[in-house]
Amino acid sequence: MMQTFLRDVHDGLSADPKTLPSRYFYDKKGDALFVEIMALDEYYLTSAELEIFSKKTAALAEALGVSKDKPFELAELGAGDGKKTKHLLRYLCDDGYDFAYVPIDISQNALDGLACSLSAEMPSLRIKPLQGDYFDVLTQLKTSDAPKVVLFLGSNIGNMPDARASRFARELSKTLTEGDRFLLGVDLIKDASVVLPAYDDGEGVTKAFNLNLLERINRELGGNFDITLFEHVVTYTKAEGIVRSYLRSKVDQTVTIAENGESYDFKAGESIHTEISRKYDDKLIGEIFADTPFSLKQKLTDANGYFADYIFVKG
Ligand SMILES: C[S@@+](CC[C@H](N)C(=O)[O-])C[C@H]1O[C@@H](n2cnc3c(N)ncnc32)[C@H](O)[C@@H]1O
Known part of the structure; x- marks a missing residue:
């Protein structure tokens, strides 16, 4: 499991644009945060x-x-x-x-x-x-x-x-x-006015959930992400119907992962794409x-x- 996690993290952070697979959100802390998300007023789903x-x-x-x-x-x-x-x-x-x-x-x-x-x-x-x-x-x-x-x-x-x-x-x-x-x-x-708050709530629980991905890399792979240097960013338009979640670097920085000895450079404003959340209608489901x-x-x-x-x- 850890080797797969390490490989997926390395592949994602080496890609351009950078990505991390959303299935790694769910460790013990991620599970608990998701239970909190489900109880939020904004999370209508x-x-x-x-x-x-x-x-x-x-x-x-x-x-x-x-x-x-x-x-x-x-x-x-x-x-x-x-x-x-x-x-x-x-x-x-x-x-x-x-x-x-x-x-x-x-x-x-x-x-x-x-x-x-x-x-x-x-x-x-x-x-x-x-x-x-x-x-x-x-x-x-x-x-x-x-x-x-x-x-x-x-x-x-x-x-x-x-x-x-x-x-x-x-x-x-x-x-x-x-x-x-x-x-x-x-x-x-x-409408975006209903959808966006579900992925970027007032209490910051969805933000903590997204950032936990970096904390998990720190905990399990010996990463040195400073999570205060990343922000939670979410986009959605009704025309496209897809929520995209990112973690955006606030500054130029280099992060290292002890488990594989690699380092990864971030430019200020550069994002890691962490999740899509597609919305549907009958036509899309039919397709x-x-x-x-x-x-x-x-x-x-x-x-x-x-x-x-x-x-x-x-x-
Ligand atoms: C967003 S929660 C939803 C839980 C529940 N289905 C609901 O609707 O309330 C997602 C659940 O799927 C699990 N999960 C996420 N990716 C998975 C995967 N690739 N394979 C198996 N389980 C996964 C997570 O551990 C988590 O418990």
Whole structure:
């Protein structure tokens, strides 16, 4: 893991323009900061999808196309703290469905917390956590013959460029059988006045989350980033529908990483691109899924129309 992290950091900081992969946001501190982000008033994504999961639970369960007579697996990619999913899990448990919940996450810390809270809150629920990157762990899903439903919530797919999202959907479909379902939660395109504060909040939690990437390099790879010399920068236009997050160097500086003995020069104003967060509409979703074996069954939205859960079936 550390060698992969070191290689990815070296490749990203040696590139022009500089980048760092967003999956490294989630260490113990990053997980905790993300839980704080989800509780922010500005971060409408969680409350909007939570509204769908808590107020439209029966419609969601129905859209999954599962039967009480046949055991199934409910897998979740990037499960995090499972706050929204718990509404669906509780509904399915109470309604007598026979299923196992398979949360998949790159963060062992997030999985441990989720397993612990679920065993206290829903003792009868069968849980089979899988740790790792979505792409690597997906193949392990193939091992059982049970019908499957895969959840991918929180607009996490928005961290992928569109071509990669299409590839991801095709890869996912290979692990599924005809009739299996895929529930995808995405943030919808809307005005910058609503979107931008979700990624640059008044309390500075999103800023701390972005800067934690540099702190993680310091902690795990012996970097000497001075985080006071970098600023959190976020851009978005409704026309493009993509939030871009950066860490911008305030001064000319050189940073070294002890673990590989390399140094990296920054000019004042030079940025490291750390994340994209794509926003969607029906047309974009149609284009991304056009070349995949998935067909759209249903779409559920919150009352403001900020967020949508699209349910696909593998046909
Ligand atoms: C933004 S949180 C969202 C959590 C939850 N899905 C939700 O909607 O509230 C993203 C979660 O995905 C996990 N994650 C991020 N990149 C991942 C990857 N490449 N593979 C597996 N998990 C990943 C993180 O550890 C984190 O728990």
